[in-house]
Structures are given as structure tokens and as C-alpha cells.
Amino acid sequence: MKTLLVTGSSGLIGSEVCLQFNRLGYRIHGVDNNQRAVFFGPQGDTRWNQKRLGSAIPQFQHHELDIRDRIGLLGLIRQVRPSAIIHTAAQPSHDRAAAIPFDDFDTNAVGTMNLLEAARQGCPESPFVHMSTNKVYGDAPNRIPLDELPTRWDYADLAYSEGIAEDFPIDQSKHSLFGASKLAADIMVQEYGRYFSLPTCCLRGGCLTGPNHSGVELHGFLSYLAKCNLLGREYKIFGYKGKQVRDNIHSEDVARFMACFCEAPRCGAVYNLGGGKQNSCSILEAFEMVESFSGQKQQYIYCDENRAGDHICYYSDLRKMKSDYPNWDITISLRETIGQIVDAWKGRI
């Protein structure tokens, strides 16, 4: 029987991956220490999701392990010898990183290195998928000339009409400490692919979302925005007139791509993984969509100052993913995703 090791298994992407690969017949080992509750407080707690996996997946094995524990990870990989590794554990917030720089770097950069080296020693032939981020491009996408439309910004330069591709420059821009720690991990994952020929892959995520996100103000904007709407709480917009654009992808479509990669892996691959232009929206547009499901007007306040290094307009060019893995495509529209998020919060708050 094939075995999958998933780090961050109680999080949004990790949990979806566990369910997806269970359906594909893998035995699932999850690694998570509920660090999200340490990063973001009780609102970020992911134990509910861990319990959900325990009941949904027969033989699901949870490992209460910190990915910063180098020896522990090495021991676990030697014991499990997974047929594939999917690495989604991280300190995931751009803004939170500045307050906890060592925790951020130790988790994102060193934790990834711990896992890579354990994989090289314990199962070098197994596909290794790393969840990276579009913040590796820093704020350089903000240099692209933009058009201001009534509810959103859009690229004025036709070279980007399909979005940002993988050859976009990664240095000499402001990344946030989070973007920098994730970039260190991204480069190392590529290096293990190129230098040691491990079948590794970096997925540079746009906004990954879905009904199982424990959205908080500092991470998981659609999930948090929907929660604010349902609770009648004010959502705070940080600059750019609320017209900043994000491309949103449902966690199921993320997990399906990971499965495609594990079936036909390459070494040192890099993909920009988001919802693409068709699943992009601005914050103002997200308000409207959430309101259409909840029937409640979104309360918000506007703060002139944007978040440091925040993208004004970002959507991923999905052409490389679709060309390398023609069986993969986006299957869940943004509207459907938002409907699912609203329904999920109704059951959880």
C-alpha cells in the first residue's frame, strides 16, 4: 500500500491533501502540532480539523511533531518510508512574521530543510511537494503598470494578460520576512531537485482557500472576510482602495494538482498555483459575493495605509501547470467556493 506523509495536516491544504490521497488509496500519516494556534491564538486552532480527519479517514495516523525537530522528523521518515511527501506546514502570514522572525524562519526555512534532508536520507525516490507562495516575487509585481477599473486594479501591460508566470524575477524587491523565509525554502526545494535529482516541486500559491480554513485577520482573507460578514464584524481594508486583486483557488483543486504531480513527478519543478484570472476578485468584489450568499451587508472600515509589501494586483498564469499536466484544471469556481465558505462558517460559529 502506498503511504503519504503530510506536514501541516490539520491546516487548510494539509487536511484536503489527506482526504484526496486517502481516496486514491494511500495510507495517510499527518504531522501537525497545532502551531497555528500559537501563531494566531485560539481563533487559529486547527484541532477541530485534526478530529475531522480522524473520523473521515480509517487508519489516519496523526504525529504530534514540530517540523523544527530535525531528529524527530528523520526518525519518522525512516520509520514510515513514505511513497510521497507533501509539505504544507508553515508560519503562513506575511504580517505575523515581523513579530516572530526566528519562529518564522525556523519553521519556514529550517523546517523545510529538515524535511528535505530527512527525505534525501530516508526516501530519495519519493515525490516531494512543497507549498510555496507568490510572496517569493516580493512586491515586484507592483511595478507592472495598472489600469484602475471601477471595482479592481488590472494589469495594463498585455504581457501579463494571463497573469504572472514562473520566470518573474524573485529578488531586489520587498518580500516581508515571511516572503524571504519562504523564498529560502523554495530555492532549497529546487536545489534538492537539481543537485540531488530528488523529484521535488514548489507550488507558489496565490490565495488558497476553502470551507476548512481557520481564517484569521492575518491569514486566509476570504475565510476571515466571510466570518466577519456573518458575525456583523467590521472587516478592515488596508489601502489600495479595496481594489487589490487576489486569485483564489479551492483547496480541492490544489490537492488534485499535487496528486497529478505525484503520479508523474519531475525534478526541481516550479509552478504558480492560484485561481488564475477567472477566479480572481478584489476585496470590494469579494464583499458583494459574500453578501449575495449571506444576505447581510458587509461592515468594513478603510485604513489608508497598505500592508508592507502587499500586492496591488496578482493573479497566476496557469499555462505551465496546464501544459505539463493537461488532465488538471480548475474545477471549482470562485462563486461556488465562496458559497461553501459561507455555509461552513454558518455551521462553525
Ligand SMILES: NC(=O)c1ccc[n+]([C@@H]2O[C@H](COP(=O)([O-])OP(=O)(O)OC[C@H]3O[C@@H](n4cnc5c(N)ncnc54)[C@H](O)[C@@H]3O)[C@@H](O)[C@H]2O)c1
Ligand atoms: N492559504 C493561503 O492563502 C496560502 C497562500 C500561499 C501559500 N500558502 C502556503 O500553503 C501552505 C499551507 O497553508 P494553509 O493555508 O493550509 O495554512 P494553515 O495554517 O491552515 O496550515 C498549516 C498547518 O501547519 C501547522 N504547523 C505550523 N507550524 C508547524 C510546525 N512547526 N510543526 C508542525 N506543524 C506546524 C499548523 O498548525 C497548521 O495546521 C503554507 O506553506 C503556506 O505558506 C498558503
